[in-house]
Amino acid sequence: MGAKVHExxxxxxxxxxxxxxxxxxxHVFDKRWTWNGSVEKPTFAPSLLIHGDEKIGRPRCxxxxxxxxxxxxxxSTHAMKGQSVELPDWSGIR
Numbered sequence: 674m675g676a677k678v679h680e681x682x683x684x685x686x687x688x689x690x691x692x693x694x695x696x697x698x699x700h701v702f703d704k705r706w707t708w709n710g711s712v713e714k715p716t717f718a719p720s721l722l723i724h725g726d727e728k729i730g731r732p733r734c735x736x737x738x739x740x741x742x743x744x745x746x747x748x749s750t751h752a753m754k755g756q757s758v759e760l761p762d763w764s765g766i767r
Contacts, residue, residue, distance in 0.1 A: 675762035676712040677741050678702075691715070692761050695745060695753035696723065696734050714741035715760070725750065 681690035681701060688701045689708065700721060702708070707718040717738045725731040732751035737744045744757040 677760040678715050679763045695751045
């Protein structure tokens with residue numbers, strides 16, 4: 674089992690990034706949020722809401738990351754809404 678999250682430094686600070694399989698995109702948690710400290714089985718709180726833009730094909734993605742799994746909320750607009758999947762190993766920013 675590899676690392677699921679990666680520290681991502683930007684001009685506005687340091688964040689935690691992971692790959693979202695539903696969006697096929699990188700999502701970012703701010704370091705001010707609650708995190709269990711694990712890169713292999715991360716848990717973040719609160720939930721993460723990516724508003725998306727349906728006009729350009731980016732869905733709304735609302736999820737909880739718990740013990741290395743993403744639980745997609747029913748208000749997500751992608752095909753994985755309502756499902757829970759394991760976070761993929763980090764392989765870089767997309």
